Amino acid sequence: MQAETATLDEAAAAGRDERRAGHVRAFLARWEALLIGLIVVTFAVGQALSSEFLTADSFTTGSLDLSEVALMALALTLVIIAAEIDLAVASVLALSSALMAELWNQGLPLELIMPICIVAGALCGAFNGILVTRLGLPSLAVTIGTLALFRGLAFVVIGDASVTDFPGVWTDRAFGNFLGTFIPNTLVLIAVLAVAFGVVLHSTPFGRSIYAIGANEEASYFSGLRVKRIKLILFTVSGAVAALAGIVITLRNSTAAANVGQGFELTAITAVLLGGVSIFGGRGTIVGVILALLLLGGIQKALLLSQSISSYWIQIVTGILLVGSVLGPNLARRVKETRRRRSSQNPEEGPK
Amino acid sequence: MINPVRPRVLRVLLAVLALAALLVVSACGSTKNDSSSSSSSSSKKSAGADPNAKLKTGLKTVSIPKQLGNPYEEFEHSGVTEGMKELGGSNRISGPTDAAASSQVSIINAAVQSKPDALIIAGNDPNAIAPALKQAAQKGVKVVSMDSDVAPDARSVFINQVTTELVGKNQVESIAKQIGNKGEIAILSATANATNQNAWTR
Numbered sequence: 068m069q070a071e072t073a074t075l076d077e078a079a080a081a082g083r084d085e086r087r088a089g090h091v092r093a094f095l096a097r098w099e100a101l102l103i104g105l106i107v108v109t110f111a112v113g114q115a116l117s118s119e120f121l122t123a124d125s126f127t128t129g130s131l132d133l134s135e136v137a138l139m140a141l142a143l144t145l146v147i148i149a150a151e152i153d154l155a156v157a158s159v160l161a162l163s164s165a166l167m168a169e170l171w172n173q174g175l176p177l178e179l180i181m182p183i184c185i186v187a188g189a190l191c192g193a194f195n196g197i198l199v200t201r202l203g204l205p206s207l208a209v210t211i212g213t214l215a216l217f218r219g220l221a222f223v224v225i226g227d228a229s230v231t232d233f234p235g236v237w238t239d240r241a242f243g244n245f246l247g248t249f250i251p252n253t254l255v256l257i258a259v260l261a262v263a264f265g266v267v268l269h270s271t272p273f274g275r276s277i278y279a280i281g282a283n284e285e286a287s288y289f290s291g292l293r294v295k296r297i298k299l300i301l302f303t304v305s306g307a308v309a310a311l312a313g314i315v316i317t318l319r320n321s322t323a324a325a326n327v328g329q330g331f332e333l334t335a336i337t338a339v340l341l342g343g344v345s346i347f348g349g350r351g352t353i354v355g356v357i358l359a360l361l362l363l364g365g366i367q368k369a370l371l372l373s374q375s376i377s378s379y380w381i382q383i384v385t386g387i388l389l390v391g392s393v394l395g396p397n398l399a400r401r402v403k404e405t406r407r408r409r410s411s412q413n414p415e416e417g418p419k
Numbered sequence: 420m421i422n423p424v425r426p427r428v429l430r431v432l433l434a435v436l437a438l439a440a441l442l443v444v445s446a447c448g449s450t451k452n453d454s455s456s457s458s459s460s461s462s463k464k465s466a467g468a469d470p471n472a473k474l475k476t477g478l479k480t481v482s483i484p485k486q487l488g489n490p491y492e493e494f495e496h497s498g499v500t501e502g503m504k505e506l507g508g509s510n511r512i513s514g515p516t517d518a519a520a521s522s523q524v525s526i527i528n529a530a531v532q533s534k535p536d537a538l539i540i541a542g543n544d545p546n547a548i549a550p551a552l553k554q555a556a557q558k559g560v561k562v563v564s565m566d567s568d569v570a571p572d573a574r575s576v577f578i579n580q581v582t583t584e585l586v587g588k589n590q591v592e593s594i595a596k597q598i599g600n601k602g603e604i605a606i607l608s609a610t611a612n613a614t615n616q617n618a619w620t621r
Contacts, residue, residue, distance in 0.1 A: 117532075117533070119532040119533065122532070124528075124532055125532065128525070128528035128529070128532075131528075132521075132524070132525045132528075229544060229546070229547075231545075231546035231547075238550075242550055320520060320524065320544075320546075320547035320548075320550075321546055321547065321549070321550065322520060322544055322546050322547035324520075324544070324547075326519070327519070327520075327521065328521070329519065330517070367525070368529070371513075371525060371526065371528075371529035372529050372532060372533065374511060374533065377487065378487065378513065378514065378515060378516055378526065379487065379516055381516070382516060
């Protein structure tokens, strides 16, 4: 799949030479290897901190804890590769939860409520997408605005109340394990979506267009890609997936409330960037993001299980990882570029 | 939060709470000090329990506040630690950094994995954390809620430091005094789903 990334770069940045493509390929390979190394270290440290770390129990509860973030991160990966961002995902999650509660109180069947929530989430995402693509506003500003807007709407829908009388059949499904194994049902859902997003991103023309847009939007536009429409689709999908995450967290906790999942967007973005997706777009893989989620989950669980480390450290370590994942590749690229410029006196080779 | 109870009084009260928590753990079901207004009859409250039974020493507990860094919660849970120390056991405080139910669930799951004798928890949401607490009970960990109750079937006993009605009444009375018995008042609450705060507000 790295080879495809390279092909894309060639197409998008029309005329950029072979060396850069090779460079991207090598970089990605190294980044994923680095993540695997970090995961091994984390697991070793985790096991040293608590003998309970490498257990099925840890795996089950740890993956449940991250399930909503993982879902949102998958959709966000596509958005960020297209050089946009969606900060409103956690608020869409809350709005979906609130809507679910309200419709449940109205007496609608849950099987009907869930698709309604997902459609509502898709509409929220499309709203972001329209503001970004049709009005040409920066997605950072738009989604900071809708972050507050959707969260506010969630409070309008159910206020301070929390609704807890969801049917046990469904809450058990969200909380339970897959066919008697220690693998939670939510993880199966995540795996299905991960495969779907992976296939779309890495082996369809649509996925290639996403990379191309992220690498160079203007070049993509002049090459005939429907940049605006593709971005609109990505925001819509992001909203729909966030709403799905809202359904999952509501059923998993058997509680719907407007204040659910505050700050989840930042964890999701951390996972995406840590997974080797460039914040400037055009680069990254689903596999990398999944590895990053595994790493984050491992760190969280290790710190939670340790007897002496306060849970403040989860935030500190997550923060360090986020900065590191943006800084690391950036520094590496700079070093490489200066070195290359020195060795080959090619004036066209400068950074874009 | 206006707190009419003086710190020393509170500290004594907390020691009592910790003692009561221990009684529950060792005798499995003292009804003493359970001033919960709800008429919950938990299945674990066996009628024959002796509140004066000798305590096991060396008990390990984990107490889970609503949130780290909240002065009231810190004080309350440090009281549990002190009480446990006095009684020859040990307590570890492990709380979430935000007062959200979902963060508390992760903390509960991790705490249960460390196999304590009991969990002492101030709940952020009565129902959202119930499944995790029930799983804890299945694994032989006694669950004591305090300060802010959880769903009655998810814990053995609830220890209330002061009836929620009393807090609300006292607060309204003192406010009424300050504003001369008339005018509108605004009520500020912290976590929308916390049992105790909702009851105070009412």
